[in-house]
Amino acid sequence: MENVLRPLIVLGGSVVLTLLIGWATDRLLRKADERQTETPLWGLLRRGRVPYQLVLCAALLRGSYHEADLLREHQVAVGRSLTLVLIGSTAWLIVRIAAAVVDTSYTRYARVHRDPARVRRVRTQVSLITRVVAAVVGVVAVAAMLLTFPAMRAAGASLLASAGILGIVAGVAAQSTLSNMFAGFQIAFGDMVRLGDTVVVDGEWGTVDEITLTFLSVRTWDERRITMPVSYFTSKPFENWSRGGAQMTGIVFWHLDHSAPMEAMREKLRDLLRECPAWDGRACDLSVTDATPSTMEVRALVTAKDADDVWKVRVYVREGMIRWLAEQHPYALPRVNTADASLPPGVEATRRFQDGAPRRAHETPRTAGRP
Numbered sequence: 001m002e003n004v005l006r007p008l009i010v011l012g013g014s015v016v017l018t019l020l021i022g023w024a025t026d027r028l029l030r031k032a033d034e035r036q037t038e039t040p041l042w043g044l045l046r047r048g049r050v051p052y053q054l055v056l057c058a059a060l061l062r063g064s065y066h067e068a069d070l071l072r073e074h075q076v077a078v079g080r081s082l083t084l085v086l087i088g089s090t091a092w093l094i095v096r097i098a099a100a101v102v103d104t105s106y107t108r109y110a111r112v113h114r115d116p117a118r119v120r121r122v123r124t125q126v127s128l129i130t131r132v133v134a135a136v137v138g139v140v141a142v143a144a145m146l147l148t149f150p151a152m153r154a155a156g157a158s159l160l161a162s163a164g165i166l167g168i169v170a171g172v173a174a175q176s177t178l179s180n181m182f183a184g185f186q187i188a189f190g191d192m193v194r195l196g197d198t199v200v201v202d203g204e205w206g207t208v209d210e211i212t213l214t215f216l217s218v219r220t221w222d223e224r225r226i227t228m229p230v231s232y233f234t235s236k237p238f239e240n241w242s243r244g245g246a247q248m249t250g251i252v253f254w255h256l257d258h259s260a261p262m263e264a265m266r267e268k269l270r271d272l273l274r275e276c277p278a279w280d281g282r283a284c285d286l287s288v289t290d291a292t293p294s295t296m297e298v299r300a301l302v303t304a305k306d307a308d309d310v311w312k313v314r315v316y317v318r319e320g321m322i323r324w325l326a327e328q329h330p331y332a333l334p335r336v337n338t339a340d341a342s343l344p345p346g347v348e349a350t351r352r353f354q355d356g357a358p359r360r361a362h363e364t365p366r367t368a369g370r371p
Contacts, residue, residue: 017056087144198240201232
């Protein structure tokens with residue numbers, strides 16, 4: 001009877017104690033979250049309930065397994081398995097706690113500072129710090145798991161002895177990866193590009209959607225994703241429309257007839273901008289910037305608070321002006337003239353002579369061409 005009750009008491013007690021401690025901790029975190037609503041730390045820490053309970057259960061089972069007197073011939077394997085679970089769950093819990101602390105710091109910073117550029121910069125740095133912490137904790141956890149095996153501990157001395165050669169070989173083999181990693185740190189802490197920035201890369205306009213240690217993802221206006229190595233942004237020029245403020249000036253071009261009413265178009269431009277909610281009211285202008293034998297180029301300058309709004313203003317003004325010209329001033333739109341051009345008098349007489357016209361002024365068409 002003792003052989004049956006002992007394992008049940010040890011195993012069942014470990015599980016029940018784990019559930020009780022986990023429930024009590026969750027209750028405390030929930031009350032702290034309700035009491036201190038200005039910080040999301042306690043609510044974020046509650047996301048670590050699963051790894052926290054795994055740590056408790058693995059620790060309790062690892063400490064009391066010998067008392068259970070169960071599977072004596074497999075005690076080493078079971079003990080090592082519990083140790084591996086304990087190491088893995090501990091690393092998982094550390095990553096969750098670090099992420100909660102970093103996210104809380106970012107939230108407090110975003111509440112205090114209203115500058116969108118600075119907030120995006122800190123957000124980029126926070127995301128990379130979280131990834132670095134997760135990577136370091138993961139490497140340490142894997143190393144700790146490997147050291148639980150006696151064969152790996154014996155091989156540690158030989159690995160340390162050849163660490164110099166391995167470091168050189170790894171550095172040469174992973175040169176591209178290491179350069180991308182250092183470029184990722186340079187982007188994060190050098191404030192070159194941030195999450196949410198509007199950029200133009202290789203002629204593609206989009207928004208920075210994700211930044212990691214090795215690659216950067218740009219979401220284009222048509223919802224495509226352009227993934228590029230971060231080393232590209234440290235070695236080649238690119239346009240960042242969010243640097244130095246998000247305000248932008250947009251340009252709208254029309255090719256119109258020379259008779260287009262410029263003053264009326266200026267008044268219409270101001271009317272269209274007053275009706276457009278995306279216009280920020282800073283500036284507007286309309287002028288003729290070029291002329292050809294058949295048309296003239298008219299340019300309008302409009303302003304908006306960011307790249308998205310300046311696009312809306314441009315398309316709204318372009319469409320509204322063309323509709324107004326087609327309805328009120330159709331002669332101002334470009335057209336192809338198929339009528340005969342009026343020639344100078346001398347050129348016209350020569351043309352008539354070549355076509356069989358009278359040679360002398362007193363000759364009539366009836367007698368023209370007779371001897």
